[in-house]
Amino acid sequence: MLLDDLRKDPLAYSPGVYVHIPFCAAVCSYCAFSVEVFRNGSSSAYIEALTQELRSRLSEIDSNVKSLYIGGGTPSILEPSELYKVVEVLHGTQLVEFTLEANPESITKAKLKSYKEMGVSRISLGVQSFDDKVLKFFGRSHSVLQAIEAIDAVAEFGLELSLDIIYGSGAEDEGSFDLTVSALREVADRLDHVSCYALTLEPRTRLHHRYRHTLVKDQVVKDEDVLASRYYRLDEELLELGFYNYEISNWAKADKECRHNMNYWLRGEYLGVGSSAHSFIGSVRAANEFSPKRYVETIYNVGSAITSMEHLSSEQERIEKILLGIRCSVGVERSIAGEIPSSLEALVEETDGFFTLTRDGRMLADMVALKLISNK
Ligand SMILES: C[S@@+](CC[C@H](N)C(=O)[O-])C[C@H]1O[C@@H](n2cnc3c(N)ncnc32)[C@H](O)[C@@H]1O
Numbered sequence: 496m497l498l499d500d501l502r503k504d505p506l507a508y509s510p511g512v513y514v515h516i517p518f519c520a521a522v523c524s525y526c527a528f529s530v531e532v533f534r535n536g537s538s539s540a541y542i543e544a545l546t547q548e549l550r551s552r553l554s555e556i557d558s559n560v561k562s563l564y565i566g567g568g569t570p571s572i573l574e575p576s577e578l579y580k581v582v583e584v585l586h587g588t589q590l591v592e593f594t595l596e597a598n599p600e601s602i603t604k605a606k607l608k609s610y611k612e613m614g615v616s617r618i619s620l621g622v623q624s625f626d627d628k629v630l631k632f633f634g635r636s637h638s639v640l641q642a643i644e645a646i647d648a649v650a651e652f653g654l655e656l657s658l659d660i661i662y663g664s665g666a667e668d669e670g671s672f673d674l675t676v677s678a679l680r681e682v683a684d685r686l687d688h689v690s691c692y693a694l695t696l697e698p699r700t701r702l703h704h705r706y707r708h709t710l711v712k713d714q715v716v717k718d719e720d721v722l723a724s725r726y727y728r729l730d731e732e733l734l735e736l737g738f739y740n741y742e743i744s745n746w747a748k749a750d751k752e753c754r755h756n757m758n759y760w761l762r763g764e765y766l767g768v769g770s771s772a773h774s775f776i777g778s779v780r781a782a783n784e785f786s787p788k789r790y791v792e793t794i795y796n797v798g799s800a801i802t803s804m805e806h807l808s809s810e811q812e813r814i815e816k817i818l819l820g821i822r823c824s825v826g827v828e829r830s831i832a833g834e835i836p837s838s839l840e841a842l843v844e845e846t847d848g849f850f851t852l853t854r855d856g857r858m859l860a861d862m863v864a865l866k867l868i869s870n871k
């Protein structure tokens with residue numbers, strides 16, 4: 496079982512490589528990631544900078560790279576030949592997992608064929624909702640029908656498939672949420688993994704702007720009680736469909752957990768290239784230039800796009816172990832967090848010397864982590 500193995504060896508999937516592709520068909524109303532609207536020809540300078548950065552920094556990590564994650568943005572908007580220029584840099588590496596993020600409007604059978612040929616093992620598909628009304632509110636560039644067609648196409652090519660869902664938007668009434676839950680039930684046999692995120696209102700997004708003008712919060716994002724009840728319903732349904740929750744927002748079928756993300760949460764090493772990408776190598780956390788345009792400029796002019804670096808102290812490492820570990824079903828070792836305070840008894844449980852969250856505890860993860868941090 497993966498989790499038992501990871502308790503014994505938390506660094507089993509270290510190191511990983513993350514590649515950021517910032518291009519999208521349109522920018523969604525809730526999204527604050529490093530993205531820009533894709534125009535023909537706008538990606539070549541970026542891809543050139545990306546391969547340059549990857550080539551020059553690869554020696555910073557162990558050459559035995561375990562996972563590659565191409566995320567964004569919308570990597571599937573590019574021609575596979577452009578993505579291959581980046582993948583080629585890792586030629587010869589025996590990857591355990593290779594994930595590519597894709598959106599329903601830009602994934603095609605021809606692209607899926609090329610992804611398979613270049614070694615992609617897993618597609619993470621952003622469907623967000625199975626109600627067209629909600630997709631419109633999000634400013635998504637696809638319909639529910641296109642999402643279902645994309646799911647079927649990925650299944651046909653035999654690639655592992657994960658879906659991203661966002662719940663709790665102002666446009667999502669009980670009927671819309673039911674549509675999403677029943678669609679998940681219908682496609683469950685074609686899925687290996689599901690990520691479900693409560694909508695967060697991020698600064699500098701269209702939704703945030705709308706909230707500041709109307710000040711009617713539940714037209715934008717539902718209140719805490721609705722979010723909690725939707726989370727519990729998703730958890731119950733996914734459990735019934737054969738998925739288990741292995742991180743607060745992530746459910747997988749047995750042995751289909753995302754190795755690349757597990758490595759983040761268990762604090763293994765990773766190299767991140769591209770705009771906004773983060774790296775964690777030898778106790779140092781580093782972040783790249785956020786803007787895609789400035790990223791390309793600084794790679795060309797300076798040779799590096801790192802804008803901040805932080806060397807973690809041993810106390811900061813302990814804090815991170817608790818903050819990240821408590822969110823996963825791997826948990827936090829008792830030796831790191833001390834005894835469970837009596838006030839947390841309903842929220843935290845202990846198995847084999849590891850603390851994990853109960854179902855109610857998952858709703859209060861940050862508060863639990865803060866209490867465990869100040870426990871010693
Ligand atoms: C950065 S996106 C990239 C994936 C892909 N471009 C897509 O949109 O389907 C990764 C995931 O983060 C989630 N996400 C982004 N912004 C969010 C927000 N404000 N609240 C909740 N989830 C969010 C979405 O589920 C999205 O699929």
Ligand code: SF4
Pocket residue numbers: 518519520521522523526527528530567568569598621
């Ligand atoms: S959610 Fe995905 S598709 Fe939408 S803007 Fe963000 S990265 Fe692009």
